[in-house]
Amino acid sequence: MFQTFEVTSAPDQGVPRLAALRSEMADAGVDAFIVPRADAHQGEYVPASDERLSWLTGFTGSAGFCAVLAEEAGLFVDGRYRVQVRQQAAPVFTPVDWPETQLADWLLARLGRAEKVMFDPWLHTVAEIEGLQERLSVAGITLSAGPNLVDRIWNDRPAPPNAPFFAYPDDLAGATSAEKRQRLAAGMGKAGQDSVVLTLPDSIAWLLNIRGADVECNPVPLAFAILHADARVDLFCAPGQADPVADHLGPDVTIRDRSSLLSSLESLSGTVLIAPKSTPQIVADTLAAKGIDPVHGDDPCLLPKARKTAAELDGSRAAHLRDGAAMTRFLAWLDAEAPGGGLTEIDVVTALEGFRRGTNVLRDISFETISGAGPHGAIIHYRVTTDTNRAVKPGELLLVDSGGQYMDGTTDITRTVIVGPATEEHRRCYTAVLQGMIAVSRARFPVGITGRDLDALARFPLWTRGLDYDHGTGHGVGVYLSVHEGPQGISRRSTVPLEAGMILSNEPGYYREGAFGIRIENLVVVRPAPELPGADDRKMLDFETLTCVPLDRRLIDTRMLSDDERGWIDGYHADTLRKIGPLVDGPVLDWLETACAPL
Template identity: 40%
Template sequence: MTVKERIAALRARMKETGIDAYLIPTDDFHGSEYVGEYFKCRKYITGFTGSAGTAVIMQDMAGLWTDGRYFIQAADQLEGTGITLFKMGEPEVPTVHEFLKKNLTQGRCLGFDGRTVSAKEAAELEKMLDENGVSLSVDHDLAGDIWENRPVLSCEPVTELDIKWAGESRADKCARIRKAMEKKGADLFVLTSLDDIAWLLNIRGGDIHCCPVVLSYLVMTKTEIRLFANEKAFQTDVLEALEKDGVTLFPYDGIYEYVKTFKKDKKVLLCKKKVNSRLVSNIPADTRILDEENLTLLPKATKNPVEVENERIAHIRDGVAVTKFIYWLKKNVGRIPITELSAAEKLYEFRSEQEDFIDNSFDPIIAYGKHAAIVHYFATPETDIPLEPSGFLLADTGGHYKEGTTDITRTVVMGPTTEEEKKYFTAVLRGTLNLGAARFLHGCTGVNLDILARQPLWEMGENFKHGTGHGVGYLLNVHEGPNSFRWKIVPGGNAVLEEGMITSDEPGYYREDGFGIRHENLMVCKKAEKTEYGQFMCFEFLTMVPFDLDGVVPELMSARERNLLNDYHAQVYEKISPYLNEEEKEWLKDATRAI
């Protein structure tokens, strides 16, 4: 079926069920950023493939809301479908909630699958729409009803993460969380976010593409841990190890009936921003719910010393692969046929040669020329273009290693570029270096520091429409909170930067139909000196790959910024050159020369 035919079929089901507007978010049953094939209802209905977006279907309109990363992509993919693009955050563009409040009137009904909408958002919708006399219908998966040949739920094998990689045993992690429960006065802890469960139990899977998580729910009490997952994914030895640490396996969907048995004298701690509304609505009304951030959130984000040291190793291995790739590109562009897709395959080949490499940490963004202006562009056989010896190639890629997860962007100068392109290339690089060199008092958040990365562009009246940085998991999701760098204060996005947090530093600049630039390093937060004013903090770059000096205009940099770049490049040469052949080493020596 075409997109128009799918929308028509969905509207027919809406009529049958008395639903006037149907909400289709990106989420799976666990609030995941990226989701498995089974859960891609929004993509199936609209044809939009971006990782963030919400669709609203009514009888007389269809809309898709997405953020600035995907404006260009969404406009292209929605063309001819009859779906209206709502550019989130732009002036006079209503939010999804504002649109629903304005367009749903007395007696109307809003529908959604309650497993794909958080309890917090469902409560907000219910309160807002109740004022208009609008009802909710939350038990129908209407998109699933019309989805022909829908993929099955993933059931990839589960493995254990050895303590030499995790740095802390499952038993010790669980003991820590139980102490936190005790402090909160909680009898039960309901955990449904997949990265948190994987971290807590030191298990990894493959139920989401490039995200080594296991489809599961977890309930912890003072004496037991119930894991709700597909038993077929677990080998006997993994099950036995879990049982030894007090973890008992139950059927994946069994969580919904189990929570109905909670007693009214028990206090249940869960995060309504993360737990889906159907699960929460199944908890007896007289049970007291403590709506708190997941107790695992900060422990997972603050990497322990073993994890940090492992990440340094992972980034050297990744740095070798990406450095070899950049050298290969510069040597061969214009001499042999290279396209965006074949370049991505070559980079995967270089990564695969590295010890303990597992897989990509996300689908590679290899974007040449004007494609680089599309922030999260992914080449397909239909869009794939050849690389030429001119302009910029933006390569935003990453890998999973047993030692951790990497995420790096380099903008590679493929040949002659304009002075304007070099001006912006240098401005973005200045932002990356200045943020990476920040020293700040403990208690600062990413909001306090974001201006360091944007200032060179802001001085020119320019900007970029995405966050400056995100937290990164340890052999988990490449995007993990709560740490981030953003200039806007957003709910839940103002976490204090703690020792051990790993965050990306990735300002950019994008000229639609022209070019795109992004420079990204991962960095770990560390303690610096302690004075009468308190504990100062700093960052250490983990990523070890040269920035392309062919795009740099030294005269546009301060002496301090040039020194920062020179010092970084000296580290890159020292750590990466021992793993290169003589030809590559000679090239890297020049590529990291002092300016």
């Protein structure tokens, strides 16, 4: 089913909305107000009731923020969204390249001493506010928490979500909630911690073996929790949300009203751990008001959640085979239909989601499908709408990035295909991207290596041609959880050592604005590498590729490939045919056999 975004403002609505916000700022006596694309849980995907940035500016990207001053409104976005923001945002907002330009530097260049900056303490993390406060205070600028001024003018704001939670099977999780809680509590005891405040929905879902439906495409419960050193948990959610899982949670999990979080924090004592990179500032402020100086550390669920159990890995493999068969049916259909010139980007989205739903076990798509034809493919996180819907034309590249949510696994795959004849430039750029994807797929590396250490492998074939891309090479992926999961990743900013069991994407790309975009994405899982003759005794890791879907052989320039790269492609296609072949038949199987033929 094709999905549209409901709360986006049209560009002409940006002027009166910005004017109304500035009026509220004047009444509050503040010189700047920060509007992030965030909710109180700091998730990438937020419910409609928290889409303040989109409502105000018209920009619908999954990351960014706006700093509103009396005479200027800077809209900060990273490299993924620089084309998109210029196309979507109302002209009264000035795009700012972030993180190249930091918010503190931008404010310091525009505000004078004694001026005031206001923020909503539910929507900004402790680390974010500490860093900003340190920079602004030196210049005599006041940074203060206050009410959300956007909410005062958003008269038709949607109601907050309150979807019921449901239990996630222990056999798919590979461990019971009690086992997980006892394991974390043991670690808390060793660290001298009495309680931990949990604010990330996927951490709470993982810890309690529950799921939710508060956010589209991500089966997470929008809840808070406090884990105590005796393995008890206080779970804070909207009234009635947790009733269906009360028996599943058991007597050691107390269900409380979401509105009681702050009062419960006030009753804590001893050593309290918070994660400054994900905890909202209001949590720290509430604890401080009661004389509690919280300990800063990482969310204790992050690494255990990232290290998938054997059951989770088996489920992910099964999900990828099922999804691979659906993708194969889709690509065979696309190859037959697209050359006629009658398809649009929405037709592609609708068809692909239909093939996934044809598995009869799809719970949801894992994110809104990206279907970018021709120049739209250069918009890295493009989402087609009825207004932007473009024909899929012969002679153009089509980039399709999509995924599925199944009870046993989450998938994410990108394939770029050619409709009709490819140009030499298409093939040259596609092959360079493919070489980077192969380099990561074939990587063998010592224990302790981080994603930052591997990122250049994917970029090197592009760098040698003077090309690059403005996004990370890979992100972590959950198991029937968030399709973007931390803390692991493959990027210049990823400093977390990769460990066995971590699932990541491997997705280099290249984007030529106004012309085309190319991205090739498989999911991989970190595993212990087999021993090699003559190697020393240091422990090594490598990747198992989970995704089984053919590449577009028509776009591969074999003259650019080394023998090892050619061998990897032929091996990948042989493996794909072996695994997916038994799951399809008829013309689809014929198409698969041709698509997987040796180069």
